[in-house]
Amino acid sequence: MDDVRERYLSAIASAENESALEEIRLKAIGKKGEISLKMRELGKMTHDERKKTGPELNALKDEINRALSARKAALEDEALNERLRTEWFDVTMPARHRRQGTIHPVSQVTEEVTAIFADMGFSVAEGPQIESDWHNFDALNIPGHHPARAEMDTFYIHRDCADNRPPDVLRTHTSPVQIRSMQSHGAPVRLIAPGRVYRADYDQTHTPMFHQVEGLAIDADISMANLKWCLEEFVKAFFEVDGVELRFRASHFPFTEPSAEVDIRCSWKGGTLKVGEGDDWLEILGSGMVHPKVLQAGSIDPEKWQGFAFGMGIDRIAMLKYGIPDLRSFFDSDLRWLRHYGFASLDVPTLHGGISR
Numbered sequence: 379m380d381d382v383r384e385r386y387l388s389a390i391a392s393a394e395n396e397s398a399l400e401e402i403r404l405k406a407i408g409k410k411g412e413i414s415l416k417m418r419e420l421g422k423m424t425h426d427e428r429k430k431t432g433p434e435l436n437a438l439k440d441e442i443n444r445a446l447s448a449r450k451a452a453l454e455d456e457a458l459n460e461r462l463r464t465e466w467f468d469v470t471m472p473a474r475h476r477r478q479g480t481i482h483p484v485s486q487v488t489e490e491v492t493a494i495f496a497d498m499g500f501s502v503a504e505g506p507q508i509e510s511d512w513h514n515f516d517a518l519n520i521p522g523h524h525p526a527r528a529e530m531d532t533f534y535i536h537r538d539c540a541d542n543r544p545p546d547v548l549r550t551h552t553s554p555v556q557i558r559s560m561q562s563h564g565a566p567v568r569l570i571a572p573g574r575v576y577r578a579d580y581d582q583t584h585t586p587m588f589h590q591v592e593g594l595a596i597d598a599d600i601s602m603a604n605l606k607w608c609l610e611e612f613v614k615a616f617f618e619v620d621g622v623e624l625r626f627r628a629s630h631f632p633f634t635e636p637s638a639e640v641d642i643r644c645s646w647k648g649g650t651l652k653v654g655e656g657d658d659w660l661e662i663l664g665s666g667m668v669h670p671k672v673l674q675a676g677s678i679d680p681e682k683w684q685g686f687a688f689g690m691g692i693d694r695i696a697m698l699k700y701g702i703p704d705l706r707s708f709f710d711s712d713l714r715w716l717r718h719y720g721f722a723s724l725d726v727p728t729l730h731g732g733i734s735r
């Protein structure tokens with residue numbers, strides 16, 4: 379019996395894999411295995427012999443079973459250790475490149491403009507893009523017969539035949555936000571209102587939807603001088619030039635009196651635009667002192683308050699600052715264009731608009 383025991387235990391200890399173990403198991407304690415056959419012979423033994431041999435055989439069978447499962451567990455451990463040794467990856471390797479989205483120049487410039495004016499104490503206001511014709515025109519001193527209504531190539535919203543109210547419009551400028559803000563905040567007030575505006579127009583510098591930023595500052599003694607200072611500060615910060623020169627040209631808007639269009643000194647040497655030098659002038663915005671009738675429409679007493687307003691094309695100044703030649707391309711959703719002119723999401727605009735692309 380000791381012989382048998384030694385033989386199987388050493389065979390188990392040196393088995394190299396699971397199938398070798400299974401072979402040993404069958405040979406020893408399978409149906410026709412050596413120990414099973416010996417157990418069958420118990421019947422032919424005398425009572426005393428059986429009493430001795432029976433428990434021995436059972437104990438041997440148990441021992442072999444235990445040795446088999448111990449060896450099996452050891453083999454599994456070895457296999458796992460081998461995998462841990464050979465299968466690994468380098469977590470310090472650079473990650474696979476994935477394309478990221480970019481910030482659209484309009485969003486970027488809106489952020490820059492907002493940051494610069496916020497530093498001068500302007501808060502941000504918004505208004506609806508579908509606007510009543512009263513807010514878009516009448517309240518801004520543009521009565522029904524005024525040529526400005528036709529000039530603006532307005533999109534009108536459909537009304538039922540039976541509905542006699544004047545149709546709503548897609549706002550043609552951000553100036554109606556002046557009225558809404560005056561009505562809800564009163565005076566004094568200092569705000570900018572960036573957003574989408576709409577006019578039926580389409581060429582290299584016009585798209586039916588574009589972006590403006592409105593500025594409005596009302597207080598007891600605000601003058602054109604304050605307007606001039608604010609705009610100069612803005613242009614310096616936005617275009618990142620110190621010696622910038624602005625030209626205020628007398629103009630006409632129904633909602634400001636006096637009115638001025640503002641040009642910026644620039645040069646087009648070699649086909650590229652340089653702001654702040656040269657002999658050319660480029661118009662960037664309309665402005666003026668808020669008309670008393672407009673203050674009235676906003677429920678502000680023109681005897682007590684006065685202020686300035688301006689309206690600037692966001693897409694326009696984005697084209698200028700980042701050298702984008704065609705306005706229509708802004709809204710084509712062409713991925714190649716967006717990757718070229720777009721900004722990385724972590725390029726947070728600084729107060730000075732200083733962006734590293």
Ligand code: PHE
Pocket residue numbers: 550551552553631634664665666687688689690
């Ligand atoms: N609303 C004018 C436009 O769209 C711009 C403007 C705004 C002019 C405010 C004067 C004052 O052209």
